[in-house]
Amino acid sequence: MKKEFNLIATAAAGLEAVVGREMRELGYDCQVENGRVRFQGDARAIIETNLWLRAADRIKIIVGTFPAKTFEELFQGVFALDWENYLPLGARFPIAKAKCVKSKLHNEPSVQAISKKAVVKKLQKHYARPEGIPLMETGPEFKIEVSILKDVATVMIDTTGSSLFKRGYRTEKGGAPIKENMAAAILQLSNWYPDKPLIDPTCGSGTFCIEAVMIARKMAPGLRRSFAFEEWNWISDRLIQEVRTEAAKKVDRELELDIMGCDIDARMVEIAKANAQAAGVAGDITFKQMRVQDLRSDKINGVIISNPPYGERLSDDAGVTKLYAEMGQVFAPMKTWSKFILTSDEAFETKYGSQADKKRKLYNGTLKVDLYQYFGQRVKRQEAK
Numbered sequence: 001m002k003k004e005f006n007l008i009a010t011a012a013a014g015l016e017a018v019v020g021r022e023m024r025e026l027g028y029d030c031q032v033e034n035g036r037v038r039f040q041g042d043a044r045a046i047i048e049t050n051l052w053l054r055a056a057d058r059i060k061i062i063v064g065t066f067p068a069k070t071f072e073e074l075f076q077g078v079f080a081l082d083w084e085n086y087l088p089l090g091a092r093f094p095i096a097k098a099k100c101v102k103s104k105l106h107n108e109p110s111v112q113a114i115s116k117k118a119v120v121k122k123l124q125k126h127y128a129r130p131e132g133i134p135l136m137e138t139g140p141e142f143k144i145e146v147s148i149l150k151d152v153a154t155v156m157i158d159t160t161g162s163s164l165f166k167r168g169y170r171t172e173k174g175g176a177p178i179k180e181n182m183a184a185a186i187l188q189l190s191n192w193y194p195d196k197p198l199i200d201p202t203c204g205s206g207t208f209c210i211e212a213v214m215i216a217r218k219m220a221p222g223l224r225r226s227f228a229f230e231e232w233n234w235i236s237d238r239l240i241q242e243v244r245t246e247a248a249k250k251v252d253r254e255l256e257l258d259i260m261g262c263d264i265d266a267r268m269v270e271i272a273k274a275n276a277q278a279a280g281v282a283g284d285i286t287f288k289q290m291r292v293q294d295l296r297s298d299k300i301n302g303v304i305i306s307n308p309p310y311g312e313r314l315s316d317d318a319g320v321t322k323l324y325a326e327m328g329q330v331f332a333p334m335k336t337w338s339k340f341i342l343t344s345d346e347a348f349e350t351k352y353g354s355q356a357d358k359k360r361k362l363y364n365g366t367l368k369v370d371l372y373q374y375f376g377q378r379v380k381r382q383e384a385k
């Protein structure tokens with residue numbers, strides 16, 4: 001089996017630089033591109049990046065890249081790849097996804113079928129199996145993806161399984177929750193540090209607060225879940241356990257945190273508490289049932305992060321307008337606090353009552369949203385006393 005792999009971490013548009021920064025913190029050189037971060041690594045790298053990357057979607061192995069203007073070129077290109085270094089005899093290998101963009105080949109089901117046929121033929125040849133008899137696919141699963149962009153095919157294997165945003169702690173969610181990896185990315189894009197107070201005044205199922213504790217305490221986001229690669233015979237159980245044990249030892253239990261989540265809906269507050277319990281961070285977060293207009297704080301240099309209800313999440317436009325106006329009024333006296341508000345409402349600044357210092361375009365799933373950033377006036381703690 002191979003010792004070194006060409007790998008990519010996929011990311012939502014706008015979050016690639018965050019993933020790149022996380023990758024470098026793990027010690028990997030990388031190249032940031034649209035929707036992905038390229039890097040090279042061994043089996044340990046596959047385990048570590050799946051376990052530690054907070055803002056990424058998936059980790060994929062690039063098996064190969066080649067020109068494919070015709071189905072014959074696609075077949076020969078897939079057949080030429082070294083599948084024997086990845087797929088043991090008996091492996092399940094669905095062509096889970098095919099995507100064709102700006103290419104002569106555009107029939108995606110046909111791309112899947114031809115790619116499958118090429119992999120089957122290669123494995124039959126390598127394992128000396130007769131061509132007329134189908135391969136038994138009863139073993140571990142290797143999901144293969146084929147992407148053709150401008151007549152160049154890239155063939156990948158997904159190492160992750162369920163997307164990385166599925167941390168394993170969400171017991172129940174609200175109507176339109178923010179994904180965990182998006183929340184973690186926004187926290188990293190903000191100016192929040194663990195020594196600052198943090199409030200989410202529209203906390204829903206508690207995702208921002210939970211992710212903040214996990215960042216502060218250096219808790220690997222993948223510790224509570226399993227991954228596709230754990231079924232593969234060429235990544236040893238001993239190595240997986242070693243990397244998991246190392247991650248568990250890095251958790252910082254000593255830090256004192258000041259994190260609060262509030263929501264007007266009592267049921268959501270209970271869900272947030274249950275999720276925090278499942279994540280092992282319940283003791284670090286104060287959850288309260290509270291309306292936005294009742295929020296007050298005499299603390300300084302804090303950070304407010306909010307993913308309030310907006311058009312697609314709330315059918316009552318008048319209610320949204322009222323909420324944004326209340327946020328503007330309630331947050332205004334908190335002059336040393338920075339505010340980071342995620343919404344798809346392009347009229348947000350007008351409704352809120354002030355223009356953002358900075359705006360960043362992101363995508364919450366397929367929905368274009370903006371992160372409105374209002375920076376607080378920095379005050380030294382002794383000055384405020």
